[in-house]
Amino acid sequence: MTAPKDAPPADAAAADLAAGLAARLRAGERRALARAITLAESTRPDHRATATALLERLGGTGDALRVGLSGAPGVGKSTFIEGLGMGLIARGLRVAVLAVDPSSARTGGSILGDKTRMDRLSREPRAFIRPSPSGGSLGGVARRTREAVALCEAAGFDVVLVETVGVGQSEFMVAEMTDVFALLLSPGGGDELQGVKRGVMEIADLILVNKADGDMADVARRTCADYAGALRLLRRRPHDPEGWPRAATVSALTEAGVMAAWDEIAALDAARRARGWRAKRRASQAAQAFRRELEEGLKSAFRADPQVAALLPDIERAVLSGALAPEIAAARALDAFLRR
Ligand code: GDP
Numbered sequence: 001m002t003a004p005k006d007a008p009p010a011d012a013a014a015a016d017l018a019a020g021l022a023a024r025l026r027a028g029e030r031r032a033l034a035r036a037i038t039l040a041e042s043t044r045p046d047h048r049a050t051a052t053a054l055l056e057r058l059g060g061t062g063d064a065l066r067v068g069l070s071g072a073p074g075v076g077k078s079t080f081i082e083g084l085g086m087g088l089i090a091r092g093l094r095v096a097v098l099a100v101d102p103s104s105a106r107t108g109g110s111i112l113g114d115k116t117r118m119d120r121l122s123r124e125p126r127a128f129i130r131p132s133p134s135g136g137s138l139g140g141v142a143r144r145t146r147e148a149v150a151l152c153e154a155a156g157f158d159v160v161l162v163e164t165v166g167v168g169q170s171e172f173m174v175a176e177m178t179d180v181f182a183l184l185l186s187p188g189g190g191d192e193l194q195g196v197k198r199g200v201m202e203i204a205d206l207i208l209v210n211k212a213d214g215d216m217a218d219v220a221r222r223t224c225a226d227y228a229g230a231l232r233l234l235r236r237r238p239h240d241p242e243g244w245p246r247a248a249t250v251s252a253l254t255e256a257g258v259m260a261a262w263d264e265i266a267a268l269d270a271a272r273r274a275r276g277w278r279a280k281r282r283a284s285q286a287a288q289a290f291r292r293e294l295e296e297g298l299k300s301a302f303r304a305d306p307q308v309a310a311l312l313p314d315i316e317r318a319v320l321s322g323a324l325a326p327e328i329a330a331a332r333a334l335d336a337f338l339r340r
Pocket of ligand 1 (some may be wrong): 073194211212213251
């Protein structure tokens with residue numbers, strides 16, 4: 001085992017467990033993957049230790065295409081993913097779907113996870129579907145999702161889809177952990193109606209106007225043209241080939257255009273890889289995640305510090321009463337923490 005000889009038993013146990021799980025994961029066992037993600041999502045220190053040992057042991061294995069997909073509730077995300085997933089499986093690929101639902105962190109209820117979603121896909125042995133981790137801050141959800149992506153990749157999945165509802169900052173978080181980011185929209189309605197934030201348009205590589213079928217086909221085509229026009233006004237990304245980002249229509253229901261959308265995504269990824277851009281993007285994503293983790297770690301160490309906890313109420317009272325300037329108060333609290 002990799003644990004040093006003098007390691008405390010807990011670490012040795014974590015390393016043992018991690019070694020066993022790593023072997024099963026690399027063999028593509030879905031139950032091992034589910035277990036590994038559960039460990040990574042857990043707040044129990046021994047679970048976290050095992051998850052960390054596992055991720056270390058797995059290193060950077062696997063080479064999945066990571067795709068982010070966002071859209072408002074009801075736009076057709078699960079219908080689209082089910083069609084896409086089945087199509088990818090028919091092409092001989094293995095597909096993992098991870099959901100990120102920031103609403104469950106805040107309210108305990110979930111927009112994405114409550115109903116039974118992706119019925120057909122969930123019965124496929126070549127698919128793996130994982131609902132959103134609930135509870136905790138967005139930062140916590142980001143870390144757990146990032147780890148889940150790494151675990152799916154190590155388990156040999158060819159495609160990892162990270163799905164999110166467009167709530168708060170979750171689209172940005174998902175774009176920061178994927179190679180290609182697609183936005184699903186409904187026909188008709190302006191950006192405001194669809195809750196599309198300006199910044200989200202700017203991070204989208206592909207805008208898909210869904211429900212382009214039946215009565216809505218024409219509206220969908222017009223909406224798509226509107227978005228294509230809006231995208232042309234955005235600054236072109238120097239690393240992307242001509243014509244990106246782009247917009248297309250799909251019907252998740254009839255599955256028209258779904259695999260064509262996938263071919264677009266794969267083509268963009270191939271172009272970026274050929275230019276070394278995928279690796280660069282992943283490297284800068286890793287650097288950013290590292291800085292975030294560091295900041296989060298410092299914050300929680302600060303909050304957990306007993307000396308700080310003993311001092312903080314008095315300092316805060318002094319700030320409230322005006323006896324102490326906020327800057328001086330913060331400096332004092334930090335000083336108490338850093339001196340230890
Ligand atoms: P989600 O909340 O974004 O996951 O949306 P769902 O996939 O659950 O779809 C919401 C509703 O829209 C369901 O009733 C779907 O049947 C319907 N829907 C999804 N995609 C399409 C489509 O391409 N065309 C039509 N007409 N309806 C669709």
